[in-house]
Amino acid sequence: MAETAGFAGHLRGSSGYRRVLVGLAAAGVATFAQLYSVQGLLPQLAADFNVSAATAALSVSAATLGLAVAVIPWSAAADRFGRLPAMRTAIITAVILGLVVPLSPDFSVLLALRFAEGAALGGIPAVALAYLSEEVSPVHAAVAAGTYVSGTTVGGLAGRILAAPVGEYSSWRIGVAAVSLLAAAAAVVFMLAAPRQRGHVPQRRADGGATLAVRLTVNLRSGRQLVLYAQAFLLMGGFVAVYNYLGFRLELAPFNLPQSLASSLFLAYLAGTWSSRFAGKASGWARGGRRTVLLACTAVMAGGLALTLLQSLPAVIAGLVVFTAGFFGAHAVASGWVPVLAPAGRAQASSLYNLAYYTGSSLVGWAAGLFFQSAGWNGLAGFVLCLMGIAAALAATLPGRLKQTAGTAAGRRLEA
Numbered sequence: 001m002a003e004t005a006g007f008a009g010h011l012r013g014s015s016g017y018r019r020v021l022v023g024l025a026a027a028g029v030a031t032f033a034q035l036y037s038v039q040g041l042l043p044q045l046a047a048d049f050n051v052s053a054a055t056a057a058l059s060v061s062a063a064t065l066g067l068a069v070a071v072i073p074w075s076a077a078a079d080r081f082g083r084l085p086a087m088r089t090a091i092i093t094a095v096i097l098g099l100v101v102p103l104s105p106d107f108s109v110l111l112a113l114r115f116a117e118g119a120a121l122g123g124i125p126a127v128a129l130a131y132l133s134e135e136v137s138p139v140h141a142a143v144a145a146g147t148y149v150s151g152t153t154v155g156g157l158a159g160r161i162l163a164a165p166v167g168e169y170s171s172w173r174i175g176v177a178a179v180s181l182l183a184a185a186a187a188v189v190f191m192l193a194a195p196r197q198r199g200h201v202p203q204r205r206a207d208g209g210a211t212l213a214v215r216l217t218v219n220l221r222s223g224r225q226l227v228l229y230a231q232a233f234l235l236m237g238g239f240v241a242v243y244n245y246l247g248f249r250l251e252l253a254p255f256n257l258p259q260s261l262a263s264s265l266f267l268a269y270l271a272g273t274w275s276s277r278f279a280g281k282a283s284g285w286a287r288g289g290r291r292t293v294l295l296a297c298t299a300v301m302a303g304g305l306a307l308t309l310l311q312s313l314p315a316v317i318a319g320l321v322v323f324t325a326g327f328f329g330a331h332a333v334a335s336g337w338v339p340v341l342a343p344a345g346r347a348q349a350s351s352l353y354n355l356a357y358y359t360g361s362s363l364v365g366w367a368a369g370l371f372f373q374s375a376g377w378n379g380l381a382g383f384v385l386c387l388m389g390i391a392a393a394l395a396a397t398l399p400g401r402l403k404q405t406a407g408t409a410a411g412r413r414l415e416a
Contacts, residue, residue, distance in 0.1 A: 012140040016195050020135050021144060023194030024128050025151030030091055030186035031124040032152045033159030034098045034117060035063050036243075037179035040164030040263040041172040043247055048172060049107040054369030057244045061362040062111045064240070066118030068358035071126035075351035076212045078123075083131040083197050083347075090123020091187045098180035102173035118358075125354045130347040133339040135197065145336030146280025150273040153328055157269035158182060164263030215345025219352055224341050227394045231334045232357035234391040235298065237364025238384035239327045242305065244365050245372045245380060246320070254311055268320040272328030279329035280336060291398045294333045298392045300326030305381055305388075331357075 011017060038045060038059045046056035078086040097117040104110035128148060136144045159179045167175025219225045243266075249255070250262040279297060283290045304326055307319025335353055342349035364387065371379040 011137050012143070017136060017140070017144075019193050019195045020132060021147050021151075023190050024132060024148045025154070026186045026189035026193060027087060027091060027124050027128060028148060028151035029155035029158060030095070030183040030190065031121050032155030033162075033179050033186070034094060034183045035067065035121055035159070036060065036156050037098075037159040037163045037176050038063075038114070038172070039243060040160040040247065040259075040266060041167045041175055042244065043251060043259060044167055044172045045107075049110075051107060052369075052373070053245065053248050054366060054373060055107075057366055057369050059107075059110060059114055060240065060244060061366045062114040063118030063121070064358040064365070065362035066115035066120075067122040067125070068118075068355050068362060070119040070122030071351040071354040071358070072212075072216070072348065074123040074126035075130070075347040078127040078130065078347050079212075083127050083134070084194060086123050087127050087131070087194075088191060090120055090127075091190060094120035094123075095180060095184045095187050098183055099177065101180070102177045122354070122358075125357075126351045127347060129335060129339055129350045131197065133346055135195070138340075141336065141340065143277070143280045143284075146277040146332040149276035149280075149328060149332040149335065153269045153272035153276060155186070157266055157273075160266035160269075161263060164266075165260045168258070168260045168263075212348065215348040216352065218344045219342055219349045222341070222343055224398060225338065225349060225352070227398055228334050228338050228341070229353055229356040230394050231294070231330065231391050232353050233360035233364075234387045235301070235327060235330055235334075235360075236357045237360030238301075238305075238368075238387045239323075240361040240365035241368030241380060241384055242308070242320075242323065245369060245377075246308075248372070249377050250316075255313055255316075257313075265317060265320055268317070268324045271321045271325035275325035275329040276332035279332045283333055283336075290333050290337050291395065294330055294395050294398070295392055297326045297329035297333065298388055298395065301330065302326075302385060302388050305384060309378060309381055 042053070042056045042059070045051070045059055046053055049056070074086055074090065077089075094117055097113060097120055101110065101113045101117060104113055129145060132144055132148055133141055159182070162182060163172075163175035163179045165175075166178045167173075246265065247259065247262050250257045250265070251259070275297070279293050282293045286292045286296075301323050304319045304321070304323030307322065308316045310316065310319075335350070335357075338349050338353045339346040368380050368383055371383045375382075
């Protein structure tokens with residue numbers, strides 16, 4: 001307890017700072033490679049199980065829904081048993097389940113296993129930003145959060161570009177298995193790199209700290225937090241919708257791309273690797289701070305999506321790169337802002353953000369398929385643009401620069 005009370009967080013450039021970022025980046029790779037491994041295989045899944053595009057997309061939604069419902073229980077476990085023990089348990093369980101998914105005998109079993117895999121994976125995003133905010137100096141928190149998000153983009157990219165080509169030349173089962181093996185290797189790096197926690201003391205007593213319900217309620221009563229949660233739901237939902245159905249569009253005229261070539265467009269994720277770090281840095285010097293950067297990134301998303309409406313492959317590629325850069329910049333700002341503004345219960349605040357984030361992924365990612373099936377890509381893009389407009393209107397209500405404090409006196413008592 002004494003060490004925790006005197007610990008101000010690892011400074012940028014220190015060994016502890018680097019180990020936190022390397023460990024969380026590896027955890028991000030393991031998590032998001034598995035979570036979206038089937039996304040590049042959706043046309044193959046649809047053909048193999050004889051289901052529609054929207055139904056095939058449920059294999060993505062099942063995992064993200066499992067993650068959404070699990071993030072709050074994982075945050076409670078992290079408070080009670082510690083951040084690192086929770087994340088280690090989550091990542092080991094997820095890797096085991098990921099290796100079982102390719103053995104699914106039918107689509108219903110696949111959905112059940114993907115749901116369980118997502119629930120296990122929930123232990124990483126539910127806790128990672130709280131762990132980061134407690135172990136890294138507040139001076140560098142925004143940059144560190146951007147670095148963590150950039151690691152998640154690498155994971156999402158690795159899962160997609162590995163699974164799709166391997167799956168096309170063998171089967172979707174082997175493609176998914178290859179990603180699970182990659183996740184296992186990343187999990188080992190996380191276990192070895194992440195330093196022991198010094199900024200948090202587990203609340204092991206039954207009466208220690210505030211109850212889970214109180215911590216959740218405090219954050220749900222904060223208007224600023226609710227706006228940030230809305231960003232997660234709307235922007236992530238639109239982002240996943242675009243990537244879920246882009247492969248189906250590119251298989252049709254005038255593109256007629258094979259699956260292996262279409263999956264290479266997931267390399268657009270590299271734009272997010274850069275933009276998430278840039279957005280974190282820009283939040284420190286831009287006029288209006290994080291709000292300005294959040295609104296700018298949302299506008300970039302909209303511009304990129306508009307480009308994908310053109311019947312030109314170069315335009316679609318450029319639009320996807322711009323759209324992806326905008327999304328990950330917005331996500332880095334919003335997700336990193338949540339624990340900073342949390343009145344109390346930083347793990348619960350981040351978990352609520354992730355609940356909204358992955359609920360949006362699950363629901364909007366599936367619902368957008370109905371627009372795609374009925375009105376094509378134009379219908380899907382119009383739906384997603386409406387979501388981004390709502391997100392921007394809400395983000396505009398956030399204050400500009402805020403004095404970043406440790407929270408209110410009541411909040412500090414809840415954390416004690």
